[in-house]
Amino acid sequence: MQAMTITxxxxxxxxxxxxxxxxxxxxxxxxxxxxxxxxxxxxxNLGVTGHLLYVNGMFTQCIEGPTSAIETLWQSIxxxxxxxxxxxxxxxxxxxxxxxxxxxxxxxxxxxxxxxxPGFFPLNEAGVSEKSGLCAGS
Numbered sequence: 001m002q003a004m005t006i007t008x009x010x011x012x013x014x015x016x017x018x019x020x021x022x023x024x025x026x027x028x029x030x031x032x033x034x035x036x037x038x039x040x041x042x043x044x045n046l047g048v049t050g051h052l053l054y055v056n057g058m059f060t061q062c063i064e065g066p067t068s069a070i071e072t073l074w075q076s077i078x079x080x081x082x083x084x085x086x087x088x089x090x091x092x093x094x095x096x097x098x099x100x101x102x103x104x105x106x107x108x109x110x111x112x113x114x115x116x117x118p119g120f121f122p123l124n125e126a127g128v129s130e131k132s133g134l135c136a137g138s
Contacts, residue, residue, distance in 0.1 A: 012066040014097065017074060018090040018135050021083040023057045033115045035082070036106055043103040048073060051098075051105040053132045054112070055123065059083065062135040064097045098134045107132040 027035070032054060043050065048065035063073055070091075077083060099105055102119050107129035110122040121129035 012068075014064060014094050015067045015070045016062065016064040016090065016092065016094045016098075017070050017088070018060070018062045019077070019086055019088050021059045021061075021077075021086040023054070023059060024082055024084050026057060027054060027082075029112050029114045032106075032108070032112055033117060036104055036117060040103040042073075046072065049097050049099040049102055049104075051102065051107065051131050051135055053129075053135065054106075054108040055127060060089075060132070060135055062099065064094060064099060067093075099131070102131075105131050 025031075036052070039052070042048075043063070043065075046065060046069040048063050048069050050061060050063035053060040061077075063070060078086060105119040105121060106117060107121045107123055113120045113122065121131045123129050123132070
């Protein structure tokens with residue numbers, strides 16, 4: 001009989017948080033690239049996955065992971081000087097991740113991807129991407 005390995009995620013409750021905020025400054029390509037690299041590193045260390053949408057100076061971010069990690073990130077986001085007018089759209093327990101392959105997927109205008117960032121999903125004419133629609137709803 002084989003022993004069954006239980007991962008940490010299988011024993012921890014998962015939570016999803018979706019919020020919107022206004023950027024305190026216009027984010028250019030380099031600023032977004034740096035933000036994403038920092039977020040991806042931190043998220044990977046915390047076991048968090050998600051998606052960031054940046055359009056017209058507004059962020060919509062979906063993060064998902066263990067409840068304690070989500071709370072740690074949420075406290076940090078509220079103190080982050082890059083965000084203003086933060087509004088929680090959705091927060092609650094979930095059974096599965098929507099962005100399990102991405103420490104932080106990213107959607108915005110095609111011209112903001114001059115660094116060819118992995119996990120970039122350009123917006124179409126309607127202002128949505130292949131991944132941005134997964135942020136809304138339960």
